[in-house]
Amino acid sequence: MTPPPDLLPAVRAVPFVRDLATHGDRPAVVTADGVLSYVELAARVDQTARRLGDGRRLVLVSGANSVDSLVAYLAGLRAGHPVLLVPGDGPAVAALTEAYDPDVVVGPVEGRWTITERRRGSAHTPHPDLALLLSTSGSTGSPKLVRLSAANLQANAESIAEYLAVRDTDRAATSLPLHYCYGLSVVNSHLARGAALILTDHSVADTCFWELFRAARGTSFAGVPYTFDLLDRVGFAAMDLPHLRYVTAAGGRLAPAQVVRYAELGRRNGWDLFVMYGQTEATARMAYLPPDLAVDHPAAIGVPVPGGAFRLAPVADHPDPEVGELVYAGPNVMLGYAGSPADLALGRTVDELHTGDLARRTPEGLYEIVGRRSRFAKILGLRVDPQQIETLLAAHGVAATCVGGDDELVVAVVGQGDPRRVRRLVADEIGLPPRAVRVLPLAELPRLASGKPDLAALRALADAAAATAPAAEVPADDLCRLYAEVLDSTDVTPELSFVDLGGDSLSYVEMSVRLEQVLGHLPANWHVLPIADLRAPARRTGRRRALETSVALRAVAIVLIVGSHIPLFTITGGAHLLLGVAGFNFARFQLTDADRRDRLRQIRAGLTRIVLPTTAWIGAVMLVRDDYQLSTLLLLNSIAGPENGETQWHFWFIEAVVHLLVALAALLGLRRVDRLERRFPFAFPLGLTAVALLGRYDVFGLDARYDLPSALVAGWLFTLGWAAARADGVRQRLLVTAAAAATVPGFFGQPQREALIVAGLALLIWLPTVPSLAVVNRVAGVLAAGSLYIYLTHWQVYPHLRDLPLVALAASLALGIGYATLVNRAWAWVAGRRRRARDDRQPAERLAARTG
The missing domain is CATH 3.30.300.30 (ANL, C-terminal domain)
Known part of the structure; x- marks a missing residue:
């Protein structure tokens, strides 16, 4: 495709934007919805550039990680308009709109991307070199902006692409916001080389991010220090990323220990870690640490980027003569600052950049930051x-x-x-x-002799307070927000508990993992404690992480189930162990102190969260394959048959749980039974276990004539798990343990399988938590939260990958976790619609009350 004539002949467009179409049909943008080639991207950019109008105008663009936002940003540069790139939402948009009075605003309006012309011409006379305006103060909406030229953008993009050796085959994920200079530099440097962007607004903590990254054959992503904390939480070290070439780190000081750890991880797995240093005032990057020096010099920022140079300006009041203020010069240094619209007319007011950082140069020629001269x-x-x-x-x-x-x-x-x-x-x-x-x-406040605050003394006071005081309590308001987010509820108040709010076993895992991250530990009975009673513990050194036993068993069991079906190994019994865990969680989350109607409502909600995703998946499979019949879809196969079907038994576990919950809801819906259970919380499930064992031992010989439903044959494991949750004291725990040890052996005639079930139930009975590691907690949390969906979906995955058992296991787990994410988002969407409908009704109801 031939680029169109210059849209504004008096203005030079940024070269890498002007030349987009020269990369032809190479992929430019990869999203979850598809691929956009360079020719297609260039066409969209040119079309939008024409819509921005004639004459140079100040164009404000909402910098979201979306195709629309990317096109708008590039279109402004293509047409030669100064672009003010702002966060996609928050107070900064309104503040900067008021402060700078842009001529055109491009961004979402009621969910639709819109170009809004605020006037026909322009209220400004921007300097011919001005191309981009960026904020240096995050989301505060400060009117202080950095003025960047087209030459700044091109020079920095070329410099970064050179030292990273960006190839046209590379694909970089947008792991940072577009409006952030570091995230924007990833976009610019890759477009300058004809490489592709994996465009996503997902966090590296989201499963969807990594699914897209793998599917798009991602080769790099960027991170600030907090990103690497998230990577630790999601088990990045164990991820299989076969196309990853390098990871970049900037946006703040990455602890030297983390630099060493990630550099060594990269060496083992075949990718490089680039530690970088920069500021918005330098368009993005000023220094980088060559990957082969990271392990030996983890505290260094490295050497100047190609085309740049450092010097150390003397600092009169610093005791170390080798330390000076780091000053940078290069073609990427900004034109200067803007504090008001009048400053947009200014040309270059800055020739070199005084960073405000104190640094020294090592004997190896590397630069190290040792402090800050300014208070930023x-x-x-x-x-x-x-x-x-x-x-x-x-x-x-x-x-x-x-x-x-x-x-x-x-x-x-x-x-x-x-x-x-x-x-x-x-x-x-x-x-x-x-x-x-x-x-x-x-x-x-501690003060200097001059009367100014003594910041060094203040830091020392803060450090001393942190060392001697317990960890700060997490405000109940913050915890309420967390509960509301996980449970999709607006009725969260500090006096309520997880159980009071209708939490179930499906949301329990996510809630426990999120709380453990916030509080640092979890009481064994946190789910029944009021939110206001949850507090961070006193600081303790060397505190070990722990994982709740029920979560650990769910995670281990689902891996054993899938692995044995492939078969990657043969360790059976996981599904029957999960039946016991289901009974354990039923007692904890459905049988609360609430009244009978609320209990039944909670059971019904639990059934809904099992039945709807199950039937949706089975129905979808039935549309494309003939593996299942109507009885499978209705979860009645164990009752209505057919017998001896090769695939009809796939969902016996889900059928058993659903049938048991329906039967127990009917039973506990009776007032007398409800009162009996409340009066004898431990004896009641033991009594049900005795009744259920009639089916386990086929006392009446029914199984000789036809197969009994799985709920009747294996239901005693569910009630045994229920009794385990109600066991209080050593005697009751010993009784449940003895019941498991006496009834499980002989059920299958497979000693190893039976031993696994007994051992798992014993752990559930005696150990509320098991020792763990932070990374294990995160992985187990994801697996446990997705265990139902992994069980549901793995039948459609592993048969196609039997020759690659490890791949079959990973793919089965990944699909189930992906389906869990989809279902959770669907629940959140439904809950949001209900909230909005209720909010819409409330004003009318209040008006009716006043006028009635």
Whole structure:
């Protein structure tokens, strides 16, 4: 495709944007919805550029990780308009719109991407070199912007592409926001080389991110320090990423120990770690650490990027003469700052960049950052201006002084200030998670002889307080938000518990993992404790992680089930063990202290979350294959047959659970039975177990004439798990253990299988938690949360991969986890619609009440 004539002949477009079409049919953008070639991308960019109008105008673009946002950004550059790239949502959009009065606003309006012309011409006279405006202050909406030229963008894109050796076959994931200079540099450098972008707004903590990354044959992704914390949580080290070539780290100081660990991980797995250093004022990057030096020099930022140079400016008040302020020069240094619309007319006001960082040069020629001359801080990758936060708090009547580190902002409050209120004000304003804001109440601030706050002394006070005090309590409001998110509920208040809010075994795993991350530990009975009673523990060194036994058993059992069906190995008994775990969780989550109607409502909700996804999947399979019959779809195969079907027995476990829940709902719906269960919570399930054993031993000889439903044959394992949850004290636990040891052997005539079930039930009875590691907790949490869906879907996966058993196992687990994610999003969507419908009704109801 031949590029169109210059849209604005007086203005030079950024070369890599102008030349998009020269890369032809190579893939430019890969999304979950498909692939966009360079020719197609160029056509969309040129079409949008024409819509932006004649004459140079200030164009504000919402910088979301979407094709629409990418096209709008490139179109502005293609047409020579100065582009103000802002976060896709939040207070910054409104603040910067008010401060700079853009001529055109491009972004979502009621869910639809829209170009809004605020005037025909322009209210501005931007300098001919001005191409892009970026904020340096995260989501605060500060009017201070960085002015970048087309030459800045092209030079930095070429420089980064050179030292990373970006190839036209590379595919980089957009793991960082488009409006963030680091995330934008990934886009620019890859488009400059004709490489592809894997465009996604998913976090690296999301399964969907890695599914797309693998499917698109991803070769790289970028991360700030917090990204690497998330990678640890999701078990990145164990991931199979065959096309990964390199990982980049910037946006803040990555701890040297992490640099070494990830560099060594990359060596083992065949990819490189590039530690980088940059600022928005340098368009993105100023230095990089060659991967082969990362292990030996993990504290270094490395050497200047191609085309750039460093010098150390003397610092008069620093005791070490080898330390100076790091000053950078190169073609990527900004034109200067803008503080108001009038500054858009300015040309170059800056020739070199004083970074504000104190650094030294090592004997090997590498640069190391040793401190900061200014008070700016990068916290979890977000650049924060402490002075601006102090001004914000002063407007709310709070006298405070702020100091920042790599992972938290310390807010020293003088006088009587509510720490929770201060924490929430700061977190909401700058976009940090509340856990990254620590409020330090002080009677008075430490000060220097000049009267200025002594920031070094303040940091020392904060460190001393952190070392001696227990971990800060997580505010109940924050925990309520977490509960509301996981349970899709708007009725969360601090006096309610997980069980009170209708939590079930499917949401329990996610809730326990998320809470453990926030609090650092979980009480054994956290699910019945009011939210207000959940607190972080006192700080303890060397504290070991633990994993709840029921979660561990669900994770292990589902792997054993799938692996034995392939067969990768033959360790059977997992499904019957899961039946016991199901009874254990039934007692914990459905049989609460609520009244009978609420109990029945909770059982019904649990049934719905099992039956609907199951029948949806079976129905979908029936549309394309003839593996199943109507009785399978209706979960009645064990009752209605057919017998001896090769595939009809696939869902016996789900049928058993559903039939048991229906029968128990009918039974407990009787007032007398409900009262009996409440009066004898342990004896009642033991009695049901005795009755259920009639089917297990076929006392009446029914099985001689026809097969009994699986709920009758194996239902005693469910009630035994129920009794295990109600066992209180050593005697009752011994009784349940003895019942398991006496009834399981002989059921299959397979000693190994029976031993697995007895051992699993014993763990469930005696150990609330088992020792674990953080990474194991994360993996087990994902597997346990998806266990139902893995069981449901794996039948359609492994038969096609029997010759590759490990691949069959991984694919089966991945599909089930993916289906679990889809189902959870569907539930969230339904819950959202219900909330909106209720919110829409409430004003009318209030009006009717007032006028009635």
